[in-house]
Amino acid sequence: MEASQKDSLLRKIAGLLAKAEATEFEAERQTFLAKADELMMKYSVELWELAQHEQSKIDKRQPVVRDFDYHWAFDSGPFPQISEALWSLFVTVANYATCTIVYHKQHYSGEAKQAKSYTVPVIGTEVDLGYMTLLFTSLMTQLIDAVHPRVDKSKTYEENLRMFREAGWSWPEVGKVIQEAGWDTDLPHKEASDKATRAYRRACKMFGWEQNYANHKTYRRNFADGFASRIYTRLAAVRQETEDKVGTSMALVLRDQKKINMDFMFELFPQSGTGKTRALSKDTRKFDSAAYSGGRVAGDRASISVNPSKGVRGSGGALKK
DSSP: OOHHHHHHHHHHHHHHHHHHHHOSOHHHHHHHHHHHHHHHHHHHHHHHHHHHHHHSSOGGGOOEEEEEEOGGGSTTSSOGGGHHHHHHHHHHHHHHTTOEEOGGGTTEETTTTEEOTTEEEEEEOHHHHHHHHHHHHHHHHHHHHHHSOOOOTTSOHHHHHHHHHHTTOOHHHHHHHHHHTTSSTTSOHHHHHHHHHHHHHHHHHHHTOOOOOOOHHHHHHHHHHHHHHHHHHHHHHHHHHHHHHHOHHHHHHHHHHHHHHHHHHHHHSOOOSOOOOOOOOOOOSOOOHHHHHHHHHHHHHSOOSSOTTSSSSOOOOOOBO
């Protein structure tokens, strides 16, 4: 690809992204983003092929190792009810971004070469790791916002109560956030929670709303599982659609990069021991199908275009150390 052709392609990509942000129509925005993603992937593939042809080496795709703090993946972390789903989401995004998680070196810093709590090394190119960080941060933020909604003053008192109950919040939690938003501030916390409970039940009877009696921990866990499941399906579909459009060269690049990452991992982090893992016990926890379905709906609405200003709710934040 000549320099003029590359510049022209980059201008087209920038133009498509600008149009995507400017339009008020969601379907049109998604069309622009999909075309931009297709061109970016084609651009990446052609750069790879050019480097292979001219240099006969893989410098442009040389992997590096980066540490990720994954305290959020533990029950002791900040999001205990959705920690398992967050880890599943992390694995899904890493695979989609053509990055390799060094499972056998968790709690070890690949950068500092020493033990480090709540750390997992991840291998990929600088570009792939950057993309992975942005996408996972965006999706994690959207999921957290979905299970931890905020008071919406454009809605009625009763509609806000319903929103929080459908997110699996307990009544003490609902009472607290309602008071923080300015409602029932003249009441003790217990009375505010009791009042909210009664108001919610009256509204359910009046408007025919289905009452949510799910334990808030069960609801959050299953909602997050549904969200992660839907994101996995959507990203797999996007990758397949892009491969179909770009052609076999993309599949070859991705396969080669994965092998490069794996070779780099085994060189940098040689495995030791038997490699056996602890058998997983059967999950006997309660399953809330409504919460799972709600999570899948939220996963459908979530932005996967690495734009934290879009999606279920969202704003972004850095997660990489």
